[in-house]
Amino acid sequence: MTMNxxxxxxxxxxxxxxxxxxxxxxxxxTSDMSVVAQTGTGEEAVTLFQKHKPDVTLxxxxxxGMSGVDAIRAIRETHSQAxxxxxxxYEGDADIHQALEAGAQGYLIKxxxxxxxxxxxxxxxxxxxxxxxxxxxALASRMPDSDLSAREREVLSLLAGGKSNKDIASLLGIxxxxxxxxxxxxxxxxxxxxxTEAVVRALQRGLVHL
Numbered sequence: 001m002t003m004n005x006x007x008x009x010x011x012x013x014x015x016x017x018x019x020x021x022x023x024x025x026x027x028x029x030t031s032d033m034s035v036v037a038q039t040g041t042g043e044e045a046v047t048l049f050q051k052h053k054p055d056v057t058l059x060x061x062x063x064x065g066m067s068g069v070d071a072i073r074a075i076r077e078t079h080s081q082a083x084x085x086x087x088x089x090y091e092g093d094a095d096i097h098q099a100l101e102a103g104a105q106g107y108l109i110k111x112x113x114x115x116x117x118x119x120x121x122x123x124x125x126x127x128x129x130x131x132x133x134x135x136x137x138a139l140a141s142r143m144p145d146s147d148l149s150a151r152e153r154e155v156l157s158l159l160a161g162g163k164s165n166k167d168i169a170s171l172l173g174i175x176x177x178x179x180x181x182x183x184x185x186x187x188x189x190x191x192x193x194x195x196t197e198a199v200v201r202a203l204q205r206g207l208v209h210l
Contacts, residue, residue, distance in 0.1 A: 042066030092206020106130035
């Protein structure tokens, strides 16, 4: 805690009311922090940020409508110095990478000790990055050149949904041959041998969510 008596203003964004109330209670029980806004949607988070200008926003990734990552991007378009700690169940390196790329400075997995949350808010408020060891390890395991294109992500998502090449071609308005090329590229980037392995790896890494 600094000599400044002004409390750290925190906004909590989570679509589960119990989680939101619980996180807010932890924040408000910390002497130098105060919750200034709460919401369960990304769209409202953007609006509330404009109104309350929180110092740190605790952001879930999985939200109805606008995702947490999209909300972070939208807020940072007008407030480039906005600070975010992601608080989520998603542990995949792709989720972590995407959140940090969008502008988050901290990343926590729900279920971590509450003191970790408090530490994360303090660290990020000070302008530092906060990645607990499990998160740092997941990010470090990320393979170079493993990013998928937007189209490859679409194909992968449909593969995870059990669609055949013919189904995917029809849904995306492309040829089966093109789908096969995308599938081959996906297998190569994910370093797997077949479609089933690709879906398993994608779920583990957070490239797709069911």
